[in-house]
Amino acid sequence: MSELKHVKVVQRDGISWVYLNRPEKKNAMNPRLHEEMDATLIALENDTDTKVVIIAGAGGNFSAGQDLKEFFRGLEGDAAERKRIQGLANSWRWHRLYMYSKPTICMVDGFCAGGAFMQLLASDFVVTAEDAVYSLSEVNWGIIPGALVAKVVSDSILYRHALYYACLGEPFDGKEAVRVGFANIAVPKDELEAKTEELAKKLMAKSPQVLRATKQAMRMVRTMDIQQAGDYLGQVSLALKASDPEKSYDAGLQQFLDKKSFRPFFEPFKLGTMLPPAKKEG
Ligand code: COA
Numbered sequence: 274m275s276e277l278k279h280v281k282v283v284q285r286d287g288i289s290w291v292y293l294n295r296p297e298k299k300n301a302m303n304p305r306l307h308e309e310m311d312a313t314l315i316a317l318e319n320d321t322d323t324k325v326v327i328i329a330g331a332g333g334n335f336s337a338g339q340d341l342k343e344f345f346r347g348l349e350g351d352a353a354e355r356k357r358i359q360g361l362a363n364s365w366r367w368h369r370l371y372m373y374s375k376p377t378i379c380m381v382d383g384f385c386a387g388g389a390f391m392q393l394l395a396s397d398f399v400v401t402a403e404d405a406v407y408s409l410s411e412v413n414w415g416i417i418p419g420a421l422v423a424k425v426v427s428d429s430i431l432y433r434h435a436l437y438y439a440c441l442g443e444p445f446d447g448k449e450a451v452r453v454g455f456a457n458i459a460v461p462k463d464e465l466e467a468k469t470e471e472l473a474k475k476l477m478a479k480s481p482q483v484l485r486a487t488k489q490a491m492r493m494v495r496t497m498d499i500q501q502a503g504d505y506l507g508q509v510s511l512a513l514k515a516s517d518p519e520k521s522y523d524a525g526l527q528q529f530l531d532k533k534s535f536r537p538f539f540e541p542f543k544l545g546t547m548l549p550p551a552k553k554e555g
Contacts, residue, residue: 279306280313281331287324288473289317296332299384303343304358311365318374324481325473326373328392329380335405338387341414359420362388367421370395371492374485376476380469381405381447382462387422390455394425397488399456400469401447407455413442428495430454479541480521486513520547 281292291313293300302310317323330336339345339362348355370377370392379393381401386408393399409426411418418426418439426435434453438445447459460468476484490509494502514522524547528534535542 277309277313279303280309282313282317284322287322287477288327288470289320289323289325290327290329291317292329292331293336294331296330296334298340299334299337300330300332301337301340301344302362302388303340304348304354304361306340307344307358307362307365311361311369314365314369314373323375324477325376325378327378327380327469327473328396329469330382334383335379335381335385335393336389337384338389338410339420363391363420366391367395367425372489373397375481376473376484376488378469378472380465381407381450381456382465384408386410387418388420390418390422390426391420393455394429398458398472399450400458400460400465400472401450401456402462402465403447403459404462405447405450406444407446407450408442408444409438410442412440478544480517480519480544482513482517482519483521518548519544523547 277294279293279295281294283290283292291310293302293306293310295301295303295306300306314326317326340347344358344362348358366388376398377396378398378400379396381393381399382405383402384406385393387410390407390409409418409422411422417423423439426439429435430453437443438453445453447456450456451459458468458472486509490506493505497505521542524544525535525537525542527547528542529537
């Protein structure tokens with residue numbers, strides 16, 4: 274993807290702010306935007322300067338969902354292209370984000386509709402403006418919450434709330450989004466960016482390897498039974514200890530038990546204190 278037209282990336286202090294950037298269409302997601310978001314997320318996952326990715330909407334709205342003109346009507350006559358774009362749309366909005374190797378936050382302001390619930394629920398955390406307006410509006414214009422929306426909404430929040438909002442299509446605000454489990458934190462609009470950045474900085478203070486293993490383990494065990502989860506988590510713990518370049522486990526124990534320099538309830542251990550010995554020359 275050469276030049277970005279419907280996505281804007283702003284990088285500062287280890288955080289990549291990724292904006293859906295069609296403000297004149299309330300950031301409705303058209304085929305090009307899906308292509309650009311998929312390519313952008315791939316690039317940022319491999320970008321060493323990016324520690325946390327924040328997804329937001331340009332111009333005061335998160336996203337009005339799928340573009341009804343260009344995504345739905347526009348792709349109706351072209352089955353092959355429709356399949357390709359649907360694949361890309363599901364890729365970044367769910368598969369790629371769900372197992373992303375870096376922490377991800379959605380920052381929600383203004384409208385958040387329909388298909389935008391996918392990236393909302395695939396990301397690790399959501400910070401919302403109290404007066405943001407959410408709607409699973411599909412039922413109001415003749416379709417079901419398709420792609421994976423019905424599935425991820427049913428899986429993510431209490432079933433009664435999921436059914437209510439999917440079947441009624443009623444709008445709700447950011448405070449309600451926190452109450453039912455769509456979002457973590459609701460703040461007044463003028464505090465939204467600062468609160469989101471504060472969360473990103475908290476995440477950056479932790480060991481990236483341990484954080485990645487933790488979030489991916491939390492996700493993977495959701496569909497396992499107890500036996501599978503126990504076995505899987507044991508293996509992940511061993512793999513993490515063996516592969517962690519910062520030796521986080523040893524560093525944490527040393528700082529707590531020997532140096533008495535931190536308390537894990539209140540802060541992360543200090544990074545970079547126990548790097549592995551340098552490889553010998555020759
Ligand atoms: N698809 C395509 N275009 C959209 C869109 C969508 N999902 N949402 C908004 N737009 C377009 C409008 O058609 C309008 O385009 P125009 O200026 O060429 O007429 C422009 O964005 C601004 O939208 P408008 O409706 O005038 O803004 P508003 O502030 O009055 O209302 C919404 C905003 C989001 C409440 C309203 O646009 C809406 O209901 N959109 C559909 C949301 C939806 O149901 N999405 C689910 C899709 S899965």
